[in-house]
Amino acid sequence: MSELQLSNVRKSYGGLEVIKGVDLDIKSGEFVVFVGPSGCGKSTLLRMIAGLEEITSGDLTIDDIRMNDVDPSKRGIAMVFQSYALYPHMTVRENMGFALRFAGIPKAEIEKRVSEAANILELGPLLERKPKQLSGGQRQRVAIGRAIVRHPKIFLFDEPLSNLDAELRVHMRIEIARLHKQLAATIIYVTHDQVEAMTLADKIVVMRGGVVEQIGSPLDLYDDPANLFVAGFIGSPKMNFLKGVIETGDGGTFTRLSDYGDAKIPVGLTGATPGTAVTVGIRPEHFKETGTAALDLTIDMLEHLGGETFAYARHGNGELVVIETKNGRGLKSGDRIAARFDPACALLFDADGKRLR
């Protein structure tokens, strides 16, 4: 049974519709991540679930009960924000217990829940400190602690780690994954970070312009994107997109890439009309020496990361193609290469960006 459900949920500010009919099912215990470009409506959707924004139309149900008009405090939800203002004059213990005191929960129960949360988050030794005596990561844990003590059914996180430095982010990402297991909690999490989305999510929701583009497991979206937008959004460095035209000839269908020296690659669709304009998508790691298709490219720039190299290469004055290789140490810029790839790994999209299968 789904724990949380959105049915044709919309949001308008005045005449401007920013959420344009979202349907979503979230199961109990699921870790769901919202991604999408800035302004696509991730925070708005989260805030509507929390009850901080009114839902213009459509239904939000939690455990099959319609929640649109239920007070935020009665939805069984706790939200952790990017800017988690802790009360500076209160200790960690007081910060974590504040919402419970405010709700009139007995003192002994508050004590119990705060020490429970402090244990989970390893904040025990810091309970008597004030926020200014904590590191950024410790403060973030207190903010999460404030949510945990409320024993919510559902946690909402809006870019909770974006204020932290790279090392702390990695640390907190692992903490959040552990927390999810330990509490068996349902989590909805907004992030701009590819790695966070790929590693934390059971299910990723890709949004654009107030619309859900695709929902799926991280690897489903990576391997099997429904359209050009999802293909380009998931994965870093991005998938390469090469413009081509379908042709038929001896041996079947292929795609001619006029920007790449008229390379004829065996990527096509049986039954596709010759002359159809398409985009061929190839991920950087799909270039392999054993590939049967090849592009004639000249290396423009190299990024040596140690274990692997990213080569940025082009044909003539064409678009840059990113190639990932484990054997790139000997390459130098100006080198001419035959960038080989397995045509079976290439994806095909029509002129509207829809995936062709």
Ligand SMILES: Nc1ncnc2c1ncn2[C@@H]1O[C@H](COP(=O)(O)OP(=O)(O)OP(=O)(O)O)[C@@H](O)[C@H]1O
């Ligand atoms: N109170 C408001 N009044 C009018 N428009 C708003 C209001 N709040 C948000 N919007 C608009 O709604 C759209 C979605 O905003 P939202 O904050 O949900 O985006 P987001 O996906 O969270 O972006 P980001 O990644 O930058 O946080 C934006 O175009 C924004 O300008």
Ligand SMILES: [Mg+2]
């Ligand atoms: Mg936002």
